[in-house]
Amino acid sequence: MTDMRTVFAETTSALLTEDPLTAVVLAEISADMFAKDLARHPDRVLNVGIREQLMVSVAGGLALAGMRPIVHTYAPFLVERAYEQVKLDLGHQDAHAVLVSIGASYDGATAGRTHQAPEDVALMDSVPGFSVLVPGHPDEVPGLLRSAVGALGSGSSYLRLSSVRNAQARPVSSRLQVARTGRRAVVVAVGPMLSPVLEAVGDLDVTVAYATTVRPFDAAGLLSLEASGAVVLAEPYLAGTSAFAVSAALTSRPHRLLSLGVPRTELRRYGTPADHAAAHGLDPAGIRRSVTRFLGLT
Amino acid sequence: MRVAGPRGNLGVMRNYAELPGLMTLMTGDEKHGPSATSTLDVLWVLYDQILRVSPGSLDDPGRDRFLLSKGHGPAAYYAVLAAKEFIPEAWLPDFGSVSSPLGYHPDRSLVPGVEISSGSLGHGLPIGVGLAHGLLAQGLAGPRVYVLVGDAELDEGSNSEAIVYAGAAGLPNLTVVAVDNRSSSWGWGPGGIEAHFAVAGWSATRVSGRDHDALASAFLVTSAGASDSASGGPQLVVAEVEGKE
Numbered sequence: 267m268t269d270m271r272t273v274f275a276e277t278t279s280a281l282l283t284e285d286p287l288t289a290v291v292l293a294e295i296s297a298d299m300f301a302k303d304l305a306r307h308p309d310r311v312l313n314v315g316i317r318e319q320l321m322v323s324v325a326g327g328l329a330l331a332g333m334r335p336i337v338h339t340y341a342p343f344l345v346e347r348a349y350e351q352v353k354l355d356l357g358h359q360d361a362h363a364v365l366v367s368i369g370a371s372y373d374g375a376t377a378g379r380t381h382q383a384p385e386d387v388a389l390m391d392s393v394p395g396f397s398v399l400v401p402g403h404p405d406e407v408p409g410l411l412r413s414a415v416g417a418l419g420s421g422s423s424y425l426r427l428s429s430v431r432n433a434q435a436r437p438v439s440s441r442l443q444v445a446r447t448g449r450r451a452v453v454v455a456v457g458p459m460l461s462p463v464l465e466a467v468g469d470l471d472v473t474v475a476y477a478t479t480v481r482p483f484d485a486a487g488l489l490s491l492e493a494s495g496a497v498v499l500a501e502p503y504l505a506g507t508s509a510f511a512v513s514a515a516l517t518s519r520p521h522r523l524l525s526l527g528v529p530r531t532e533l534r535r536y537g538t539p540a541d542h543a544a545a546h547g548l549d550p551a552g553i554r555r556s557v558t559r560f561l562g563l564t
Numbered sequence: 565m566r567v568a569g570p571r572g573n574l575g576v577m578r579n580y581a582e583l584p585g586l587m588t589l590m591t592g593d594e595k596h597g598p599s600a601t602s603t604l605d606v607l608w609v610l611y612d613q614i615l616r617v618s619p620g621s622l623d624d625p626g627r628d629r630f631l632l633s634k635g636h637g638p639a640a641y642y643a644v645l646a647a648k649e650f651i652p653e654a655w656l657p658d659f660g661s662v663s664s665p666l667g668y669h670p671d672r673s674l675v676p677g678v679e680i681s682s683g684s685l686g687h688g689l690p691i692g693v694g695l696a697h698g699l700l701a702q703g704l705a706g707p708r709v710y711v712l713v714g715d716a717e718l719d720e721g722s723n724s725e726a727i728v729y730a731g732a733a734g735l736p737n738l739t740v741v742a743v744d745n746r747s748s749s750w751g752w753g754p755g756g757i758e759a760h761f762a763v764a765g766w767s768a769t770r771v772s773g774r775d776h777d778a779l780a781s782a783f784l785v786t787s788a789g790a791s792d793s794a795s796g797g798p799q800l801v802v803a804e805v806e807g808k809e
Contacts, residue, residue, distance in 0.1 A: 327693060327695035331701075
């Protein structure tokens, strides 16, 4: 089955053909996937070498010239290594770009900590004007990418691709989508957390809402679904990243919140993404343990 | 926040001799030390003789772009922008106040004619590389991108990324002017700044940063693309000024 990265490259290739103002900036990573585009559009598909600061700044300059840049590399190098460039050369300049990462959280489990950035969404959330999009399935990537590029007149986006995926794709929406309904809690499952969440709560009386757009957070949607006073946030990145957004959405009501995600401790283990999910309690068994305890069912 | 009022200064275009007076409106000092004015002559020559940009062409895609990367000590920049009627002189005395668009580091969203917001060092040149690419990708071969950096600003590694890349990519529409007042603690060695650019494929020249004719000649050579660079690649002008006191 085609992965998110391949679908991203294919969709970007189409966008380059459709719109002469679309540009791509790379720092070696995935350059092989864009080889044809580099040859076809050498003036606007740019591989700057292993230079992530330059990659982001060049995108800022392209945007100031009127182009619509897509910037892509591995998550820690895109978000963390060049963070001041993201803050200043995109955010502060009011220059818009679509940043597309691969290597979400512990996708690179065998690669170790240097290739992991579960802090990515928290960091991107700190830059004004960025939407954050977290697809849960490769088939959701084209719609999210196209909407992000289409929104470049009004703001930037961070599109977070992962090798972890849900069993099925869902229609792309900027709103929370109800996957199932129940009375004891609302579980917000972000991106690839949907399948493990659905498996975990199979026989529990809870609503599950699916989010692919986490910034801006669908506060109105959560407010309309929430009726029990109990909310569970299941995010595939740093635990609690969206906790303040849930709190803000529910300011008018008493509520309890359980935030599931990657903890702030460093797991010094290799293995597979599934190993890391289990270690962080983000596999179906772990999620079930946390949710049943939270709801007083154990 | 004050919005841009009627531009211009009663139709009186200022000349070079009046720049210190405009700076005094901001600083309150009658005399300005070398560090406050290290960029003054370069800025004046660019805006007076080189840059194809005016208060009436700020949205013209074909305008030249000037990026003040070294955003520190912008009094000279604001003085030149006022002299050339990009901003009203009346803005100057309020410099740095809560109601002024003019801060100690410039903000492009607040000041007409300011192409980038700067302050943190090492951002202007990499942005300029993207801007130069973006102009060429749209078939805009006429306009040039000029980036002003300081010699100590080049300490920032982000510049090294841009210098090597832009030289190898052979960007023909990019000029860097490095104002060299020898303020980098570790310096640039025997060959100076220009050696580091030249080895990356830039054409490079060093002139007095106080000599208007020499500066203009250096910029005109670069903008004509008729330098000794066989590649027609990016151009460096080192503008040497007296050291910091």
